[in-house]
Amino acid sequence: MSMFYLIFFSWVLVSLSYLVLLGSATWCLQDFVEQSNRQFEQKTDRFWEFSEQTNSWVEVELPYDLVSCVNDNCTKAGLIDRTTTETREEHLDREYDTPKQKGSLEKKDGGVEENSDVVLPLRKRVSLTKMSETSIWVTGVSGSVYERFWNGVQWVIAPHDLPVSAGPTISVFMFNQTILALSEAGFLYQMQMSENSQPLWVEFMPALDQGTNKKAERNSVTQIKSGVVSYNGEKVTGSLFTDFSAMPARRVYFCTKNGLLLELIEVETPRWVNHGQPPGANVAAIADAASIRPEVVYTISSTGDLYEYDRTSKPSWKKHIWSKGTASNASLIPSTGCTIHGLIGDHSISLFLLTKGGNLIERRIQQRKWKWIVHGSPKDHRLTSITPVLQDESNEKTVSLFFTTSAGTIFEYQLLKHAGISQENQIPEGWLSHMHPPHAKVARGIPGLPLQVGRVLFPLDDGRLAELHLSGLGGENSGPTNQLNVRRKAPIKYVWSILDAPETEGWNAEYCTEDRGPMNCITGIKDEPNDSGTTRMARRRKASQAHHDYLLPSSLGGGLESPREEYNLPDNWINTNYRLRVMHGGRSFFFITDGGFTFEYLYAENVWLWLRHDHSTPMKGALGNYNGSLYVVDIYGSLLIRERNSNELGWINCTAMRKGRQVMGGPPWEGMTGKAMKVTAEDALFFVSKNGRLLQFTVALRKFKWKDCRHPPSTKVACIVDQEQFRENVVFVVGRNGRLYQYNKVTELWHEHYQSQHLIISLLPGTAMRTSSMSLTGSLFMLSQDGGLVEYHWNVWEGWNWVEHGAPDKGVTLVGSPGPCFEGNQLFLIGSDGKVYLRYMDQMTWRWKNCGFPHNGKKKDKNPRQVGDRDTKEEICIDEDFAASSKKEDLQRLNKNCNPKVAATRPIAFSEDSVVFELRDSRLAEMRRVEDKYWEWARTISTPTSSCFANYWTALAS
Numbered sequence: 001m002s003m004f005y006l007i008f009f010s011w012v013l014v015s016l017s018y019l020v021l022l023g024s025a026t027w028c029l030q031d032f033v034e035q036s037n038r039q040f041e042q043k044t045d046r047f048w049e050f051s052e053q054t055n056s057w058v059e060v061e062l063p064y065d066l067v068s069c070v071n072d073n074c075t076k077a078g079l080i081d082r083t084t085t086e087t088r089e090e091h092l093d094r095e096y097d098t099p100k101q102k103g104s105l106e107k108k109d110g111g112v113e114e115n116s117d118v119v120l121p122l123r124k125r126v127s128l129t130k131m132s133e134t135s136i137w138v139t140g141v142s143g144s145v146y147e148r149f150w151n152g153v154q155w156v157i158a159p160h161d162l163p164v165s166a167g168p169t170i171s172v173f174m175f176n177q178t179i180l181a182l183s184e185a186g187f188l189y190q191m192q193m194s195e196n197s198q199p200l201w202v203e204f205m206p207a208l209d210q211g212t213n214k215k216a217e218r219n220s221v222t223q224i225k226s227g228v229v230s231y232n233g234e235k236v237t238g239s240l241f242t243d244f245s246a247m248p249a250r251r252v253y254f255c256t257k258n259g260l261l262l263e264l265i266e267v268e269t270p271r272w273v274n275h276g277q278p279p280g281a282n283v284a285a286i287a288d289a290a291s292i293r294p295e296v297v298y299t300i301s302s303t304g305d306l307y308e309y310d311r312t313s314k315p316s317w318k319k320h321i322w323s324k325g326t327a328s329n330a331s332l333i334p335s336t337g338c339t340i341h342g343l344i345g346d347h348s349i350s351l352f353l354l355t356k357g358g359n360l361i362e363r364r365i366q367q368r369k370w371k372w373i374v375h376g377s378p379k380d381h382r383l384t385s386i387t388p389v390l391q392d393e394s395n396e397k398t399v400s401l402f403f404t405t406s407a408g409t410i411f412e413y414q415l416l417k418h419a420g421i422s423q424e425n426q427i428p429e430g431w432l433s434h435m436h437p438p439h440a441k442v443a444r445g446i447p448g449l450p451l452q453v454g455r456v457l458f459p460l461d462d463g464r465l466a467e468l469h470l471s472g473l474g475g476e477n478s479g480p481t482n483q484l485n486v487r488r489k490a491p492i493k494y495v496w497s498i499l500d501a502p503e504t505e506g507w508n509a510e511y512c513t514e515d516r517g518p519m520n521c522i523t524g525i526k527d528e529p530n531d532s533g534t535t536r537m538a539r540r541r542k543a544s545q546a547h548h549d550y551l552l553p554s555s556l557g558g559g560l561e562s563p564r565e566e567y568n569l570p571d572n573w574i575n576t577n578y579r580l581r582v583m584h585g586g587r588s589f590f591f592i593t594d595g596g597f598t599f600e601y602l603y604a605e606n607v608w609l610w611l612r613h614d615h616s617t618p619m620k621g622a623l624g625n626y627n628g629s630l631y632v633v634d635i636y637g638s639l640l641i642r643e644r645n646s647n648e649l650g651w652i653n654c655t656a657m658r659k660g661r662q663v664m665g666g667p668p669w670e671g672m673t674g675k676a677m678k679v680t681a682e683d684a685l686f687f688v689s690k691n692g693r694l695l696q697f698t699v700a701l702r703k704f705k706w707k708d709c710r711h712p713p714s715t716k717v718a719c720i721v722d723q724e725q726f727r728e729n730v731v732f733v734v735g736r737n738g739r740l741y742q743y744n745k746v747t748e749l750w751h752e753h754y755q756s757q758h759l760i761i762s763l764l765p766g767t768a769m770r771t772s773s774m775s776l777t778g779s780l781f782m783l784s785q786d787g788g789l790v791e792y793h794w795n796v797w798e799g800w801n802w803v804e805h806g807a808p809d810k811g812v813t814l815v816g817s818p819g820p821c822f823e824g825n826q827l828f829l830i831g832s833d834g835k836v837y838l839r840y841m842d843q844m845t846w847r848w849k850n851c852g853f854p855h856n857g858k859k860k861d862k863n864p865r866q867v868g869d870r871d872t873k874e875e876i877c878i879d880e881d882f883a884a885s886s887k888k889e890d891l892q893r894l895n896k897n898c899n900p901k902v903a904a905t906r907p908i909a910f911s912e913d914s915v916v917f918e919l920r921d922s923r924l925a926e927m928r929r930v931e932d933k934y935w936e937w938a939r940t941i942s943t944p945t946s947s948c949f950a951n952y953w954t955a956l957a958s
């Protein structure tokens with residue numbers, strides 16, 4: 001970002017709407033240069049920066065360096081600082097507490113009403129493409145590709161991602177039995193079948209000017225920005241139910257990143273034509289591809305002008321200019337328009353387009369004469385995309401178009417058909433608002449997809465999809481239907497259904513697999529009714545139910561009746577929850593002492609020893625572990641990495657990096673126990689800052705980077721319940737108000753979950769439990785403030801549900817945080833009585849088991865593992881072996897410094913079959929699972945800080 005832009009924008013933005021400014025940037029820049037010898041007087045503390053990545057304005061934090069870049073050589077040219085003096089923390093909080101876009105207004109019923117001033121971020125990668133009646137292809141916010149497929153019984157989701165090396169996908173094209181995908185980097189891929197009939201993506205490069213160009217030049221020419229396919233006979237006014245991919249394409253056009261118009265003439269033996277660009281302008285989007293007139297393409301330049309390209313005429317490029325007087329504010333959004341034939345008489349053709357100011361305009365040709373018609377926009381709304389819908393042919397009078405506003409609301413615009421030769425065909429009050437689904441906005445600037453008459457799909461801003469459909473027709477569980485002619489006695493209303501998106505976007509739709517029995521994938525088989533006479537299908541959660549799980553947190557104090565009280569963390573919170581951290585399963589873990597020393601317990605050369613890792617500042621806790629590097633926090637809140645670099649052990653101060661913060665919490669667990677850790681280019685660890693913000697620290701490929709994810713508007717973040725073990729891309733947190741929230745890494749949105757006002761969650765890390773990585777069914781475990789176990793469970797049939805497990809025994813509450821968990825059905829907990837309790841699932845029933853503590857010396861059966869006639873589930877944890885081995889230490893039991901009860905320190909899963917606890921006397925104790933079934937106390941481990949058995953090996957790490 002150059003200095004000019006920053007100063008210029010910050011100057012004017014405060015008082016004016018920036019969409020207008022975007023369109024007139026060139027004019028203003030000149031204005032700035034003329035005035036640049038004036039003194040810059042800072043009158044505000046709020047400045048915005050344009051982020052090319054998200055294509056949106058981001059408020060910058062002060063002080064802000066003004067950087068001037070010449071040929072990538074950037075130097076600091078100045079500084080914007082605050083005019084008033086306030087602490088950094090105050091400033092950051094204020095930034096959030098007064099939503100910058102005046103986002104919400106309180107409604108009487110406590111709900112939140114949107115203000116049309118809100119401008120949603122542009123979700124550039126999102127697109128919807130219809131392959132056929134039964135198959136819709138979606139590119140998601142994360143750049144994934146997935147197909148929603150109707151298998152005859154239900155909609156299922158199949159992944160079709162490009163290879164990882166291709167990067168994110170932004171759209172797909174279907175024609176002549178060909179499927180192409182376009183990557184964000186500008187390259188096309190064709191789907192082909194491998195020898196074993198598996199689909200695979202193969203690069204499909206435009207071959208232009210064969211042989212003459214050097215590779216570098218060729219690349220710059222052929223990076224594709226967008227494309228349009230036009231089909232024979234496709235007219236918006238006709239209802240159309242054909243398999244698009246099987247249908248011959250009339251034309252396939254692309255526009256390149258450097259503004260050229262390309263045509264793909266033949267796929268089989270690829271033939272491309274470069275049509276170039278209009279003189280003095282570029283092609284930024286294709287407005288219409290040969291559906292107005294064959295061979296003729298309408299394009300829009302980045303300056304917002306409409307051009308017509310006809311290779312057979314001379315000159316081949318023509319500009320459609322405005323008549324005098326109207327031209328000043330009619331710059332067009334470069335995007336595909338919507339063409340309607342015969343709107344006012346059989347031979348009229350209308351091309352509907354949007355202006356950068358958000359107005360609807362029409363370019364109409366009738367009797368060989370072109371004309372502009374301005375339709376405007378609903379009051380106080382800016383239109384950002386047009387969605388054509390399939391028209392009900394029985395309705396002779398009107399034609400409807402749907403529009404998404406910048407604030408994520410849908411408007412329908414009705415036009416009268418044949419309303420006279422040239423007169424206005426706008427119905428007075430022709431704008432009808434369909435709002436948006438509850439607690440979800442429609443993605444800005446992305447066209448929806450007509451499914452059939454009365455059913456339209458829209459992408460949502462939060463990464464899911466929604467269907468706007470006539471009530472009684474369509475919805476989540478409804479396939480393509482034939483009831484097209486819904487006879488209208490009374491007008492039928494449109495309603496919204498939310499459709500879940502897959503885990504790649506952070507949501508709950510499970511990918512389809514062949515091995516799921518009756519609910520299988522490609523061929524849908526109806527389930528037989530079961531004993532109770534209801535089918536499983538019928539038990540599928542109603543779409544409307546899903547609307548209430550995810551609430552958009554308001555800035556006014558959370559959910560409808562949420563308590564506003566904020567709870568504090570106890571002083572030794574970091575120490576208690578992050579004292580232990582596994583480094584290498586079964587071989588080494590870290591232990592942070594009360595005195596701030598960092599010790600590693602290590603198995604080396606057949607002996608267990610303690611290794612001390614010295615640092616100049618005392619430590620508080622070990623907050624994370626990624627790829628062999630340990631993340632620790634010192635008493636000042638600095639996040640430090642301890643890692644081995646070639647042969648040297650070193651420390652890195654992450655808080656000292658750009659945008660670094662002081663932290664106090666991190667992810668509870670690394671990877672799923674028993675699941676190999678997946679390393680991707682997006683990998684990040686999440687931390688909680690001292691002032692209650694969620695921070696994303698990118699660690700992939702050692703390209704360290706901080707990002708502030710802020711906090712839910714109504715509360716600060718207390719701790720992370722789970723990072724991405726339960727849902728990819730989602731971090732669950734507990735707010736300081738004791739309520740559960742989630743942050744979606746892909747959409748950068750916060751959601752609150754429905755939660756009874758009586759349930760207050762303890763401010764402790766949690767544990768996620770999933771029985772299989774194939775299924776999204778599973779739970780988050782937390783403790784309630786009164787020491788009971790709380791589960792937040794999800795499955796396909798019922799969606800989200802809270803389950804309260806309570807405490808194991810009368811007079812015993814749970815202390816510390818829940819976990820670790822094993823096998824998706826065993827969860828360890830610590831009781832206030834210093835005993836370990838196991839909550840486990842036995843034949844679909846949850847049970848408690850008291851596992852005691854290592855020295856309670858309770859005698860067990862001599863040979864418990866072979867007891868056949870006894871109820872074996874009683875033997876899920878035993879301490880027989882330990883009791884035996886500790887006999888010889890009986891003497892030492894007299895040591896009054898020993899207290900073998902279990903401390904509230906968060907234990908760790910040391911391996912798939914081992915848990916390490918801290919005891920109240922500062923020793924550690926390990927429980928192991930033997931024969932895959934029984935848990936037993938295996939050994940105690942003396943620590944450098946325990947005065948009970950001071951017998952250990954130690955060395956200094958170097």
Ligand SMILES: *[C@@H]1O[C@H](CO)[C@@H](O)[C@H](O)[C@H]1NC(C)=O
Nearest residue numbers: 069070071072073074075076
């Ligand atoms: C970058 O610019 C600075 C100041 O204009 C100059 O001193 C420096 O040599 C430049 N560096 C490079 C690599 O061009």
Ligand SMILES: *[C@@H]1O[C@H](CO)[C@@H](O)[C@H](O)[C@H]1NC(C)=O
Nearest residue numbers: 176248249252264265266267
């Ligand atoms: C699609 O098929 C039609 C008809 O067979 C053909 O004319 C057209 O060239 C094909 N388009 C492409 C891009 O292959």
Ligand SMILES: *[C@@H]1O[C@H](CO)[C@@H](O)[C@H](O)[C@H]1NC(C)=O
Nearest residue numbers: 329330355357359361374376
């Ligand atoms: C241009 O602005 C005028 C007045 O503000 C408005 O009436 C007209 O509809 C606008 N035209 C377009 C194409 O946005």
Ligand SMILES: *[C@@H]1O[C@H](CO)[C@@H](O)[C@H](O)[C@H]1NC(C)=O
Nearest residue numbers: 616617634638653654655656
């Ligand atoms: C880490 O960096 C922060 C910020 O620069 C600094 O305040 C702190 O003293 C540093 N800590 C260590 C141990 O180097």
